[in-house]
Amino acid sequence: MMDFVFDYISVNAFWTILLIVHGLLAVALLGALTHQAMSVLMPVRQAAIASGFVTRFRSVQGAGYATAICVLWVVTFIFGAWIYTKYRIYVRIPLEQQEFWRTQGVFELKEHLVTIGLGLLPIYWYLWKNARNQEYDSARKWLTVYLAAVCWYGFLVGHIVNNVRGFGS
Amino acid sequence: MSTTTTTRPVAAEQSLATSTKFRTFAIVFGVATAVLYVLCDMGGWPLFTYHPGTDRVEFGWAPAVRDRGPAMYWYGWIATSMLGAAVLGGLATLLPENTAKRIPLALVWLVPVLAVPVLIYSLMFFWTK
Numbered sequence: 588m589m590d591f592v593f594d595y596i597s598v599n600a601f602w603t604i605l606l607i608v609h610g611l612l613a614v615a616l617l618g619a620l621t622h623q624a625m626s627v628l629m630p631v632r633q634a635a636i637a638s639g640f641v642t643r644f645r646s647v648q649g650a651g652y653a654t655a656i657c658v659l660w661v662v663t664f665i666f667g668a669w670i671y672t673k674y675r676i677y678v679r680i681p682l683e684q685q686e687f688w689r690t691q692g693v694f695e696l697k698e699h700l701v702t703i704g705l706g707l708l709p710i711y712w713y714l715w716k717n718a719r720n721q722e723y724d725s726a727r728k729w730l731t732v733y734l735a736a737v738c739w740y741g742f743l744v745g746h747i748v749n750n751v752r753g754f755g756s
Numbered sequence: 757m758s759t760t761t762t763t764r765p766v767a768a769e770q771s772l773a774t775s776t777k778f779r780t781f782a783i784v785f786g787v788a789t790a791v792l793y794v795l796c797d798m799g800g801w802p803l804f805t806y807h808p809g810t811d812r813v814e815f816g817w818a819p820a821v822r823d824r825g826p827a828m829y830w831y832g833w834i835a836t837s838m839l840g841a842a843v844l845g846g847l848a849t850l851l852p853e854n855t856a857k858r859i860p861l862a863l864v865w866l867v868p869v870l871a872v873p874v875l876i877y878s879l880m881f882f883w884t885k
Contacts, residue, residue, distance in 0.1 A: 668831070672808040675828055692882025699797060699875045702834055703868050706789025706841060709782035710864050716773035722861075729865040 602673050606749070609666040613742050616659040623649040623656065624735035627728040649731070653715030656734075657708045664705055671698070678752050690751050697744045700737045707734065777849040780856040783864055785845035790868045792837035798878050802832020803839065 592601055625645035682691050711734060714727040772778050796802065805818040809825020820827040848856065876883075 671830065672806070672828070675808050675826055680826070686885075688882045688885040692879045695879050695882065696875060698830055699793070700872070702793055702830075702837070703790045703871060705834075706793070706838065707786040707864065707868060709778075710786040713773060713779055713782045714864075726861040726864055729862075733865050733868055 602670065605666060605670055609663060609670055610745065610749075612659060612663040612666060613738070613745065616656065616663055617738050617742050619652045619656050619659065620731070620735040620738045622647045623652045624732050627731050650715050650718040653712055657712050660701075660704065660708055660734075660738075664701060667701070674748075678748070681752055687751060690748060693744050694748050697741045701741050704734055704737045776853055776856070780848050780851065780859070781845040783859055783861065784848040785841045787863045787867045788841035788844045789837050790871045792840045793833060794871050794874050794878075796833040796836045797875065800829070801836055802829040803835035804832045805829055806831050 589601070596604075622644065626647050626649040629645045631642055631646040679691060707730060711727075711730050714723045714730065717723055718727070800817055802817055804816065805814045806812075806828040807814070807818075807821065807825060808828055810821070817829065817832075818827060848859075
């Protein structure tokens with residue numbers, strides 16, 4: 588389906604571009620989720636808004652991030668799932684041959700956790716769209732922290748695997 | 757005309773965000789996805805198997821074919837767990853509102869957290885090799 592692209596760029600360049608786009612989307616997602624998680628873990632009182640970088644970092648209106656985070660998670664996931672077909676052949680097989688078992692293990696865990704995160708997006712979105720309902724405060728807080736932790740884990744593991752053996756290496 | 761096109765999605769979003777049926781669906785879908793995904797992973801129940809070397813898809817679980825590359829089950833696990841969770845979520849919306857409201861909201865983060873050690877255990881092969 589994508590064969591026409593290869594008239595203009597090499598196969599290697601194509602998959603490398605996809606990997607970079609996947610990584611950039613992950614950066615955006617990570618930033619948004621970290622802001623939001625900080626805003627629920629350490630909410631800022633109105634009077635303290637003017638002071639310091641950390642205070643400003645956690646003083647965002649978390650509800651405004653919810654839809655963007657859902658969209659970013661889905662799109663990043665789709666790119667990751669697309670790249671995964673090539674990872675399985677051109678990255679994982681060499682990792683097996685070089686006996687990088689733990690590297691593969693942490694990557695497998697990443698795939699599991701981001702999939703569970705995908706399933707949590709509808710309730711995450713609902714809880715943030717009802718951010719004024721105090722009945723949802725606890726669930727909203729811990730679900731956001733969970734998704735942020737998964738995102739950080741996925742991001743770091745993706746980096747590690749790319750450092751061990753990225754596309755084109 | 758432009759007013760109609762911009763207000764429609766906002767109205768739809770607002771109605772979804774205030775719908776108790778969507779709330780019930782989303783809770784059950786999130787929890788069920790986590791549970792079913794762990795079961796699919798540990799039980800080896802993909803809806804389909806993808807063979808990236810030959811670009812072939814087989815229904816259910818299928819072994820890798822010798823000299824034709826590996827078999828991938830992850831896509832199949834996602835399909836099984838998401839479809840199963842969607843069915844359960846849909847069924848949950850049929851529950852009376854009083855019953856649906858009794859589903860503990862804490863499950864939406866507690867179950868995924870509990871799934872982590874189980875998933876780490878399921879990958880024991882990689883930690884002990």
